[in-house]
Amino acid sequence: MALSISSSSTATKSLGFVQASDFQKLSSPTVLVSLKRYTPRNLAVKATGSTYGNFFRVTTYGESHGGGVGCVIDGCPPRVPISEADMQIDLDRRRPGQSRITTPRKETDTCKIYSGVADGLTTGSPIHVNVPNTDQRGHDYKEMSVAYRPSHADATYDMKYGARSVQGGGRSSARETIGRVAAGALAKKILKLKCGTEILAYVSQVHKVILPEDLVDPETLTLEQVESNIVRCPDPEYAEKMIAAIDAVRVKGDSVGGVVTCIARNVPRGLGSPVFDKLEAELAKVMMSLPATKGFEFGSGFTGTFLTGSEHNDEFYTDKSGRIRTRTNRSGGIQGGISNGEVINFRVAFKPTSTISKKQNTVNRDKEEIELIARGRHDPCVVPRAVPMVEAMVALVLVDQLLAQYAQCELFPINPSLQEPL
Incomplete structure (x- = not known):
């Protein structure tokens, strides 16, 4: 009314x-x-929430058991070298069926660029990337067409829309992130070519197995270290413990959660803005938009609450090259919502996969209390495959902020005594 x-x-x-x-x-x-519903005449509504970015805009589409998934990228600068092979590297890190601790669904996730790229260079027009679905098994979801999986989006999708795609969870499936990872690969390349920015994520916790922070040096961490094992933990000893923790629940039809830590090196100073669009706020938003995320901790995070101001403050100094630096990095590379040139670091918590093959109590669409044993192929722990998803979303935020910085602060000559050229 x-x-x-x-x-x-x-x-x-x-x-x-x-x-x-x-x-x-x-x-x-x-x-x-x-007593009747009114029809708005002049009310603009953003209905779907499938697009991210102001300058580098990415729209994802597709569902888990539909014909395919992908993205459309609008606002990409022209003349950026990119190929399907560039995108495929990160898509292969994300794809299912890559090891015994991931879902056994077999998809090659082979991408195809349909527009926006000519002779290996972006043209400045919208870029369309598609990945076909080839290993759907819709019959696995017969029970879930009427029964709601505990802690899954089944119930809330029905509550909001009154209809949903049952097979594979539709848009709530992690297959939606394929479009993000493909777009993120392009964003990574722009950042690397223009600024030398490197983005690396890794698994720092699986269930009760926690990697000590001092075992990873954010200044020297490499992709090879992260990719040296199937769980994507850069420390071999803790990687084996994490794999064992996943195996222990996998054979029981259960699941566990974990934490992905991410760093971004060589991020230009000045990215972000005050108040509502702070850089860490944008990072928090995109991280919490990923499937199964339950927490975001930036810089010192909650442990910073145990320190005094004199203990927590990052003191400034001038290095040998004359650049202003900080001796510590409890701010996580961002102060006042704006990057300060130090390493950006944060952590993302992922819950245990909600679809499990253990018997659970739930209700159906008729509001009857029933028992459900979910079938299908699902990850016993999402964090190993979440690593490239986290990296992609960081890249999308940073490239969007880089273009915003050019638009607002690079139109006229910079103040060389305070600013660094991009």
Whole structure:
């Protein structure tokens, strides 16, 4: 129903609603309630939330058991060298069926660029990337067509839309992230070519196995270290412990969660903005948009609450080249919502996979209490495959902020005593 604070039809029209009849007066003579729904005339609504970015805009599409998934990238600068092979590297890191601790679904996730690239260079027009689905098994989801998986999006999708794609969870499936990873590969390349920026994520926790922070040097960490084992933990000893923890629940039809830590090196100073669009706020938003995420911790995070100001502050100094640096990095490379040139670091918590093959209590669409044993092929732990997803989303944030910095602060000559050229 729609409310009007005036009894006159003129006032009702001024709110932008179509005139409707059948008003019923309430106790106040100035309040009218329509018994019919109004149709907004001038109300713009962002309905789907499938697009991220202001300058480098990425829209993902597709569902887990549909014909395919992918993305459209709009706003990419022209003349950036990119190929399907460049994108395939990260898509292979994300794809299912890559080891015994991931879902056994077999997909090659082979990408195809349909527009926006000519002779190996971006043209400045929208870039369309598609990945076909080839190993769907819709019959695995028969029970879930009416029963709601505990802690899954099944129930809330029905509550919001009144309809949903049952097979594979539709848009709530992690296959939606294929478009993000493909776009992220392009964003990574732009950042690397323009700024020398490197983005690396790794698994720092699986269930109760926690990698000590001092075992990883954010200044020297390499992709080869991360990719040296199937769980994507850069320390071999802790990697084996994490794999064992996943195996222990996998054979029981259960699941566990974990934490992905991410660093970004050589990030230009000045990216981000104050107040509502702080750089760490943008990072938090995109991380929490990934499937199964439950927490985001930046810089010193919650441990910083145990320190005093004198213990927590990152003191400034001037290095041998004359650049202003910080002796510590509890700020995580961002101060006041703006990057300061130090290594950006944060952690993302992922919950245990909600679809498990153990018996659980739930309800169906008829509100009857039932028992559910979910079938299908699902990850016993999402964090090994979440690593390239996290990297991709960081890249999308940073490249969007890089273009924003050019638009706002590089139009006129910079102040060389305070600013560094991009």
